[in-house]
Amino acid sequence: MFLYTVRRLVSLVPIVVVVMLITFTLGYFGPIDPVRAVLGEEWEDEARYAEVKKALGLDRPFLIQFLDYMGAMFGGNWGQSLSSFGGAASDRAVGEGRGAGFSGTSTGVREMVVGRLGITAQLSFWALVFLVTFAILLGVLAAVKQNTAVDYTIVTSSIIASSIPAYVIGPVLLIIFVLKIPVFKTVGGWDGMFSRQAILPAIVLAFGPMLVIVRQTRAGIVEVLGKDFVRTARAKGMPERLVVTRHMLRTAMIPVLTSMGLITSGLLTGSLFVEQIFNIPGIGKLAIQTLLSGDHAVFMGVVLFQSLIIVTVNLLTDLLYGGLDPRVTYS
Amino acid sequence: MGTDRGSQPEIPLTKGDEPDAMPLLRIQALHTQFETKQGTVRAVDGLSLDLYEGEVLGLVGESGCGKTMTALSIMGLLPGNGQAVAGEISFEGKNLLQCSSEEMKKIRGAKIAMVFQEPMTALTPTMTIGRQISEAMEIHLDLSREEARERALELLEHVGIPSPRARFDNYIHQFSGGMRQRVMIAIAFSCQPRLLLADEPTTALDVTVQAQILDLIKQLAQEAGMTALFITHDMGIVAGSCDRVAVMYAGRMVEIGPVDDVLLNPRHPYTQGLLGSVPSLDSNPGDRLFSISGLPPDLASLPTGCKFWPRCPLADDRCREEEPVLEQYGESQAACWKVMPLHTN
Numbered sequence: 001m002f003l004y005t006v007r008r009l010v011s012l013v014p015i016v017v018v019v020m021l022i023t024f025t026l027g028y029f030g031p032i033d034p035v036r037a038v039l040g041e042e043w044e045d046e047a048r049y050a051e052v053k054k055a056l057g058l059d060r061p062f063l064i065q066f067l068d069y070m071g072a073m074f075g076g077n078w079g080q081s082l083s084s085f086g087g088a089a090s091d092r093a094v095g096e097g098r099g100a101g102f103s104g105t106s107t108g109v110r111e112m113v114v115g116r117l118g119i120t121a122q123l124s125f126w127a128l129v130f131l132v133t134f135a136i137l138l139g140v141l142a143a144v145k146q147n148t149a150v151d152y153t154i155v156t157s158s159i160i161a162s163s164i165p166a167y168v169i170g171p172v173l174l175i176i177f178v179l180k181i182p183v184f185k186t187v188g189g190w191d192g193m194f195s196r197q198a199i200l201p202a203i204v205l206a207f208g209p210m211l212v213i214v215r216q217t218r219a220g221i222v223e224v225l226g227k228d229f230v231r232t233a234r235a236k237g238m239p240e241r242l243v244v245t246r247h248m249l250r251t252a253m254i255p256v257l258t259s260m261g262l263i264t265s266g267l268l269t270g271s272l273f274v275e276q277i278f279n280i281p282g283i284g285k286l287a288i289q290t291l292l293s294g295d296h297a298v299f300m301g302v303v304l305f306q307s308l309i310i311v312t313v314n315l316l317t318d319l320l321y322g323g324l325d326p327r328v329t330y331s
Numbered sequence: 332m333g334t335d336r337g338s339q340p341e342i343p344l345t346k347g348d349e350p351d352a353m354p355l356l357r358i359q360a361l362h363t364q365f366e367t368k369q370g371t372v373r374a375v376d377g378l379s380l381d382l383y384e385g386e387v388l389g390l391v392g393e394s395g396c397g398k399t400m401t402a403l404s405i406m407g408l409l410p411g412n413g414q415a416v417a418g419e420i421s422f423e424g425k426n427l428l429q430c431s432s433e434e435m436k437k438i439r440g441a442k443i444a445m446v447f448q449e450p451m452t453a454l455t456p457t458m459t460i461g462r463q464i465s466e467a468m469e470i471h472l473d474l475s476r477e478e479a480r481e482r483a484l485e486l487l488e489h490v491g492i493p494s495p496r497a498r499f500d501n502y503i504h505q506f507s508g509g510m511r512q513r514v515m516i517a518i519a520f521s522c523q524p525r526l527l528l529a530d531e532p533t534t535a536l537d538v539t540v541q542a543q544i545l546d547l548i549k550q551l552a553q554e555a556g557m558t559a560l561f562i563t564h565d566m567g568i569v570a571g572s573c574d575r576v577a578v579m580y581a582g583r584m585v586e587i588g589p590v591d592d593v594l595l596n597p598r599h600p601y602t603q604g605l606l607g608s609v610p611s612l613d614s615n616p617g618d619r620l621f622s623i624s625g626l627p628p629d630l631a632s633l634p635t636g637c638k639f640w641p642r643c644p645l646a647d648d649r650c651r652e653e654e655p656v657l658e659q660y661g662e663s664q665a666a667c668w669k670v671m672p673l674h675t676n
Binding site: 226227228229230231232233234235236237238239242246247250251324325326327 | 406408410411435436437438439440441444445447449452453454455456457458462466467470471502504515518
């Protein structure tokens with residue numbers, strides 16, 4: 001298993017390089033000119049334009065720029081935000097970061113991305129906690145009470161919960177719980193994962209994937225419900241609770257694990273809507289800002305981290321299969 | 332005694348040598364049915380059967396004749412929409428059909444244990460075999476996890492699993508079919524039940540392993556003085572392991588008696604057919620093996636009269652109209668209008 005992990009980690013390198021090449025190419029040929037972003041109003045001054053372009057290293061050929069970037073990246077230097085050069089981009093890219101876990105003054109790409117990622121990760125953690133506890137519990141309940149009112153209620157309400165988009169349910173929750181009944185005071189920013197402020201966005205994040213998990217858990221349990229080994233467990237006189245948790249749940253969780261992996265990747269790469277609605281300086285918000293402001297170095301850093309997250313979560317998911325199903329071996 | 336309701340009379344079926352003993356398990360006029368789109372399937376149709384302390388009773392018949400459904404009715408583990416709609420199953424003075432699910436949980440595994448046919452699928456793939464043996468003892472015998480583990484190790488050794496300590500934490504995919512059935516047997520015997528229901532425990536195994544598993548069950552049952560119901564379609568197993576044999580056809584009993592008597596003097600044409608279809612060493616090579624013509628009846632639309640008449644070479648008008656009831660012939664009982672006078676002693 002150790003060798004397997006090492007081999008998988010090594011095979012991540014080419015994947016990441018390809019992702020970076022595509023992102024770099026799109027940024028290079030894209031419509032947003034970083035030089036203009038830095039200069040703002042002054043961009044029409046040709047001498048000044050050429051000077052900044054040279055300073056940013058953007059006058060060199062495409063391939064040289066890319067190789068230079070990749071070399072620096074593997075060396076641990078992920079570059080600087082455009083805001084370090086002053087100008088219009090700086091206000092938007094850096095100004096958002098506030099509160100614990102994010103140093104608002106840094107312009108190093110790595111510091112910026114890591115700080116934002118920390119916030120998104122804390123938010124994702126709570127969303128996953130909600131999902132695992134409620135969605136799996138509801139799925140098991142629906143399966144055990146198959147084709148009864150309980151089952152129909154659970155499935156129908158999860159369909160509703162997952163069908164309403166985050167940009168609808170988010171503002172609705174804000175109106176109810178902030179304006180009408182002021183349980184939460186949401187003013188944006190981030191006060192750490194144990195602040196009350198984290199609850200609403202985490203719930204909204206959990207709503208989307210709710211249906212998938214409820215359904216898959218239900219289907220998984222229903223599938224093993226009629227299996228011979230479940231009958232054997234009952235023939236031993238085991239209490240129903242233990243029949244479900246010991247004999248059924250692990251087998252039923254194998255397809256759920258696949259979805260949980262994808263959902264975790266999705267959550268950790270940041271939610272554009274939820275972070276925007278609740279004004280949380282997470283990585284999703286950083287991605288959209290830097291993309292629009294032409295801050296390519298930061299955007300590259302964001303994409304790099306996102307692709308690392310996806311491939312790492314995939315690897316972790318594959319390793320967890322072995323924990324669930326003893327028949328899985330790694331070689 | 333005669334009845335035209337299609338059910339069998341509730342006469343006690345006593346074991347020859349101890350006629351007054353109280354049975355450990357008494358099944359009376361059990362009807363187990365499944366509601367399907369094709370109508371009501373009568374899986375068990377008015378079965379009455381007594382099982383006496385310490386005896387091994389073989390329950391034989393073709394696939395789908397209601398043997399397994401009888402056992403699952405006793406356990407209260409009928410699948411899907413199956414239900415024991417009428418009759419009584421008395422065990423230790425209780426009617427199992429009226430026990431609450433909590434009461435049944437205290438009986439299953441503890442007082443009545445079952446060994447299933449398919450060792451490949453009857454054990455949980457995601458749980459160590461040791462835990463699967465020990466968990467029931469924690470519940471029924473109130474043992475701590477450690478004590479149950481020690482007992483499970485002893486059981487593994489007892490059922491012939493080499494190096495049980497190393498095997499305790501294995502999963503079933505690391506075991507062969509015969510070894511899995513040994514684990515299954517260890518589970519069944521773990522709480523020292525009074526009654527063992529063995530549902531074709533050797534059918535899915537290699538022939539060489541079958542005998543070992545059979546010997547193991549016999550030996551353990553004998554040591555514990557256990558009563559057993561052996562469900563099988565193998566007359567060889569009946570001859571070698573059982574005290575009495577009951578033959579089922581279409582959800583009802585057609586013949587029951589001491590093994591020697593039934594095997595040597597089968598009264599019912601169906602029993603004769605079953606015995607005739609066992610290959611013998613005396614037969615000449617090239618001889619065609621006897622088989623009962625036709626197929627078992629559709630349990631959702633049974634024929635009138637004797638359920639066996641469409642396949643019976645002796646059937647006449649009475650057989651087609653009037654259902655025979657169990658009558659005593661010597662030491663055995665059979666339900667047939669055509670029982671040969673030759674065999675009635």
